[in-house]
Amino acid sequence: MKGDVINVKVVVIGAGTMGSVHAEAYASMPGVELRGIVDPRLDVAQSLAEKLGSFSYSTLDSLLMAEDPDVVDVCVPTPFHKEYIVRAAKAGKHIISEKPLDRNLSDAEDSIRVCKEHNVRLFVGQVVRFFPEYRSIRQQIVQGKLGQVGTARTFRGGSFPSGSNDWYANSKLSGTIIVDLLIHDIDFLRWCFGDVERVYAKNLVAERNRLDHAYVSLKFQNGVIAHLEGTWSAPSGFSTAIEVAGDKGLITHNSDGSVPIHSAIRQQRSGVAAVEVPSSPMIHNPYFIELEHFIHCIRTGDVADVEPEDALAALKISLAAVRSAQSGEVVTLSQARGEK
């Protein structure tokens, strides 16, 4: 850090799963001050703020009154993203929002437009672009190390996510497993292979007892065939996998298969069998790397590795997949644009 750099002041809205991850990252990030955490569940905001040496507020307005942050980080459930993005933009704050940007195109486009109108930056946390293994795989693809890519496969999933008020269990709020979860792989594959020509999908939705499962087939304009699988129906755990096959080589990666540490710890006195705990420690987790990059872009005005238009494009493809799953038809993306 240069001595004369002024600290960037950040506040986090939402103290749930992602809010905690973001707040912890800011609390340990050089050149950043975590100036407050907002959550209507004040006790949750309070205990997180206490842990990180910050302050808790029950509303954004009270926080904006007390602090003068540079950045508002939005980690509330997806249906509330736009409301906070718009309020922060109108207050002239830069915004970092968790993905998906929104659940439908018009709200997502509104958010982008309002940020432009108020001359503030908007960053969407398409975090897979910041996972070192995915970044490295993309590097090999764009450098042509795999030759011409023919097929790509991704897997992402685990047990059903738990959120405040169980909001993931309502597919209208989450946007479905495709919009909430598979958008990660959709965004990553688009980053690697460009625009998508057509989409076909099958989706067992949340209303079937928290056992969502989806397949998405993507045909890219460059000819690559991709297959994405997402599940929220596993009894436990979370894992991701990716495989990219080209005419000069093949890359396969499975998060379960690249864990450096496996420990089995005896449960003292409980008589319960030991549970195996895999760990994959890194100096900085991908969320930290992502948020640090966004802060850097705010400081410098640099173009980010993921701009809001990318998040919007990933949402478009995701929504085309949702539509395909609902209609049973193939959706071609020019058609999806036309329909909007």
Add this chain to the structure above:
Amino acid sequence: MKFAIFSFAHMHAYSYAQALQHIHDAQLTVVADSHEERGEAAARKFGATYYKDYQDALQYGDFDAVIVCSENVHHAEMVVAAAEAHKHILCEKPLATTIADANAMITACEKNDVKLQTAFPIRFSTPLQYVKKQIDSGSLGRILALTGTNRGQNPGGWFNDMQLSGGGAVLDHTVHVIDIMRWYIGSEIAEVYAEVDRRFSDSPVDDCGLLVMEFCNGVIASHDPSWSRPKTFPTWGDVTLRVTGTDGITLVNAFGQHYTQYDDELNMVRQVPWGDNPDLEMINGFIACITNNSSPLASGTDGMRAMEVALAAYESARIRRPVSLPLS
């Protein structure tokens, strides 16, 4: 029991012939192959009598059952002729290249009261049979989704000649896993969507594809039949399934029982399988169904249903829409 092998065009013929050597009361007595050099060499190697023309073998050869390993388009004529000569038949997959051929083969075998088994050795894989029991026991709950892969490398030769193979990777590598999926959940496929392309070579046939399917009972499924494994892949390919149920998930790799060998001599890393040999178990099963006069575990109809899904995948890729089954 005395066996003939009709044609060594398909490389599996060699592993079936080897498997026969391990079966106490089975014997390979006849090899018929229109390719003289290949057929004679195989007959010599396995101690069988060689015929150039399979019709001659049927007329003069001494055998009870035949394994048909010719190019895909020749399965039909050989199977029908063998059935009419009252031989039991184990036919390499895909059973045929058209529904009409498959039907003719099934009918000929029924009419002549001989067994017709489709060579789906994966049905006899010990790990895959274990998962079948796991599903039937209900420990995974109700099945929601099945994800399959059967990738490999372009086998070269006649597999790339549409006139002999009837299709590329999608026909070659769809049928095994579809057969397993149908067997696992006891339901037929209602609808197939597929992307099919040629991305890995200049072959005139398709070398990759991805199928997304729905079964009549609502289970959703996908399958990857691509010849997408590079030359440096540590083994020939894979057969894997992820079975997602309401109470659990099982991942099975048919060839997961292997060790890794780093071989400086060959300058490669190899996976060496050590599990049970499914080819051997498949032929044992075939002999058992003849001896006990029972139905084969993978019948001619099973072979036809699996092939039909591959044909539907081609049709879907052509019209760019999902295709309903059965094909009319």
